[in-house]
Amino acid sequence: MGLFYQQDINENTRLGVWHIAETADFFLRSVSLQRTISHPHKRLQHLAGRFLLRYLFPDFPYREILIADTRKPYVPGESFHFSIAHCGDYAAAIVSRRNRVGIDIENFTPRVQRILHKFLSPKEQSFLDHRRPLDHAIVCWGAKEAIYKWYGVGEMDFIRDMPLESFKLQAEGNITCNFGDGTVLPLHYQTWTDMALVHLVTEP
Numbered sequence: 001m002g003l004f005y006q007q008d009i010n011e012n013t014r015l016g017v018w019h020i021a022e023t024a025d026f027f028l029r030s031v032s033l034q035r036t037i038s039h040p041h042k043r044l045q046h047l048a049g050r051f052l053l054r055y056l057f058p059d060f061p062y063r064e065i066l067i068a069d070t071r072k073p074y075v076p077g078e079s080f081h082f083s084i085a086h087c088g089d090y091a092a093a094i095v096s097r098r099n100r101v102g103i104d105i106e107n108f109t110p111r112v113q114r115i116l117h118k119f120l121s122p123k124e125q126s127f128l129d130h131r132r133p134l135d136h137a138i139v140c141w142g143a144k145e146a147i148y149k150w151y152g153v154g155e156m157d158f159i160r161d162m163p164l165e166s167f168k169l170q171a172e173g174n175i176t177c178n179f180g181d182g183t184v185l186p187l188h189y190q191t192w193t194d195m196a197l198v199h200l201v202t203e204p
Contacts, residue, residue, distance in 0.1 A: 003055070004090065005197075013096035013201055014056040017105065020048045020089045027051045031062055048091035049084040056095045072152035083149045087195060094199050102150025102200040104142040108135050119144055119158040127166035135191070136169040142198035143175050143187050150200045156180070 005017040024040075027047035031054060037043040053060045060080055065073050073084070082095045083103040092105040112134055116125065119141055128136040144162045156162065161180035167173060172190040175198070179185050189198040 006056075009094075009096075009199075009201055010099070012098040013094065013101065015092070015094040015103065015199055016052050016056050017090055017092045017197060018048050018052050018055075020044055020091060022048075030054060034063075034065065045086040045091055049086060049093055052084070052091055052093035053082060053095055056093060057097075060095060068152070070152060070154045072149070074152075083146070083199075085145070085149075090195065092197060094201070096201065098204060100150055100202045100204060102146040102148070103198070104145035104149070105195060105197045106138050106142045106145075107195045108138055110134055112138050112141060121159045121163065124159075124164055129169045132169060135196070139169060139175075139189050139191065139196045139198065140164055142189065142196050143177065143200075146187060146198045146200045147177055147179070147185060150185075150202070 002019065003016060004019040007015045009015055024044055024047055031047060031050040033047065037046055050062050053062050061075055064075050066076060067073055080095055080097060081099060081101050082093065083101050085092045085103050085105045087105045087107050090105055092103050094101045094103040116137055120137060124140060143164060144158045147162050148156060163178050165176040167175050175187040175189060177185040177187060185200060185202065187198055187200045189196055
């Protein structure tokens with residue numbers, strides 16, 4: 001299917017979502033598989049994510065990507081900051097030459113009901129839209145996943161360290177997180193019929 005969505009956030013930062021309908025050979029013409037992935041669909045997701053990095057910034061040095069002990073991928077020297085996410089047949093990436101970034105993409109699915117108490121405090125659960133509580137919760141989950149990737153240092157408590165301020169669920173909007181170290185983090189989200197995208201961009 002190809003590019004589903006793209007946004008130039010600022011002069012240094014770009015975001016994209018790819019709808020995966022191609023075979024692995026399509027992506028392998030532009031990027032290589034950097035590690036062994038046996039599951040065919042996960043391999044496609046991996047390739048699509050790397051492909052997006054170069055689609056957004058053709059000079060992105062994807063071959064130099066390393067994985068930190070915290071499992072955060074990075075480019076040595078931080079010539080680029082980036083974050084990748086996958087869900088179903090979609091891959092999302094955000095890349096910046098200057099800003100720290102995080103991204104997540106999630107399908108609207110009822111399975112989140114089982115883990116609601118693990119990532120939302122009672123206060124956060126109280127502001128969920130009663131008409132679409134699970135969709136609202138999934139946007140919150142996406143926000144906290146994006147923050148986790150942005151932070152990239154290691155284990156965090158999704159309730160204690162990432163409290164979200166109340167927000168109304170709309171097609172597109174902003175979320176504020178009062179991060180554990182006192183930093184106020186601004187996030188932006190947008191939704192489609194069956195999924196939500198959340199991203200975060202901060203100063204270095």
